[in-house]
Amino acid sequence: MSNLLATENVTKKFGGLAAVNDVSITVKQHTFTMLIGPNGCGKTTLINCCTGILKPTEGRVLLGDTDITGWPTHKIYEVGFVRTFQIPLPFLGLTVLDNVLGAMRNSGEAPLKAPHRRLWLKEEENNMERAMAVLHRVRLDKHWNKPSHTLGAAQLKMLEVAKGLAAGAKLIALDEPIGGVDPASADEILSHVSALKNEGLTFLVVEHRIDIAAPYADYIYAMDLGRLISQGTPQQVLGDPKVIEVYLGKGATEAC
Numbered sequence: 301m302s303n304l305l306a307t308e309n310v311t312k313k314f315g316g317l318a319a320v321n322d323v324s325i326t327v328k329q330h331t332f333t334m335l336i337g338p339n340g341c342g343k344t345t346l347i348n349c350c351t352g353i354l355k356p357t358e359g360r361v362l363l364g365d366t367d368i369t370g371w372p373t374h375k376i377y378e379v380g381f382v383r384t385f386q387i388p389l390p391f392l393g394l395t396v397l398d399n400v401l402g403a404m405r406n407s408g409e410a411p412l413k414a415p416h417r418r419l420w421l422k423e424e425e426n427n428m429e430r431a432m433a434v435l436h437r438v439r440l441d442k443h444w445n446k447p448s449h450t451l452g453a454a455q456l457k458m459l460e461v462a463k464g465l466a467a468g469a470k471l472i473a474l475d476e477p478i479g480g481v482d483p484a485s486a487d488e489i490l491s492h493v494s495a496l497k498n499e500g501l502t503f504l505v506v507e508h509r510i511d512i513a514a515p516y517a518d519y520i521y522a523m524d525l526g527r528l529i530s531q532g533t534p535q536q537v538l539g540d541p542k543v544i545e546v547y548l549g550k551g552a553t554e555a556c
């Protein structure tokens with residue numbers, strides 16, 4: 301399996317603090333790769349360095365063979381790497397369908413083409429069909445006409461995934477997709493994500509709640525204080541004394 305994403309010795313400093321310190325990870329194609337670690341350990345900062353929100357202080361980020369280090373977010377988005385945020389950011393006043401349509405390109409928005417309706421009408425119809433197909437994939441098709449603010453927490457997260465799919469993403473980074481949702485909804489989100497992985501997408505999932513999310517992961521990286529402390533299969537990482545210590549506190553390894 302080839303690497304879709306790789307960070308090579310990425311460091312990000314904020315003043316004197318290295319929020320991410322010399323981290324190298326790879327995300328293989330068609331996997332659900334998970335990044336875990338306690339609050340403040342640098343997970344979001346690493347994702348931000350990968351998706352152009354932050355520029356690494358040191359190191360490189362590769363998407364396939366392309367060095368995307370320091371590229372602006374929109375350019376990384378255009379080459380198929382999309383991220384969602386810890387707090388979903390849909391346009392809450394718009395319907396579910398309009399949110400997905402908004403994530404697609406439509407040449408009717410070009411100023412010279414906009415007045416010539418027949419030039420873009422067909423494209424708009426195609427986009428509508430594509431948007432409904434995307435909503436079907438994330439099980440939101442029945443809700444297409446609802447204002448987004450009426451969706452539940454799990455559905456809002458899936459709407460963010462739908463926007464990524466509509467934008468043509470091949471790699472989607474999800475920052476705490478099950479944060480703030482109840483365990484049943486969390487399982488629903490993660491099983492939808494797993495189904496999309498089986499359809500050929502690749503996910504890098506940042507999660508704090510490892511008990512619920514780990515069983516879905518193919519490979520896990522664990523961080524603490526900006527550094528990578530463990531990696532492997534869920535069984536290997538969750539059984540690693542260093543990880544147990546970070547999550548349950550010193551002494552827990554002896555207690556286990």
Ligand SMILES: Nc1ncnc2c1ncn2[C@@H]1O[C@H](COP(=O)(O)OP(=O)(O)O)[C@@H](O)[C@H]1O
Binds near residue numbers: 339340343346
């Ligand atoms: N923009 C920023 N400026 C300064 N410090 C930051 C900034 N973003 C994050 N940090 C700090 O970097 C560390 C890692 O944060 P973060 O990546 O958000 O952790 P996580 O996502 O694992 O909870 C924390 O100590 C946080 O306070």
Ligand SMILES: [Mg+2]
Binds near residue numbers: 386
């Ligand atoms: Mg975070």
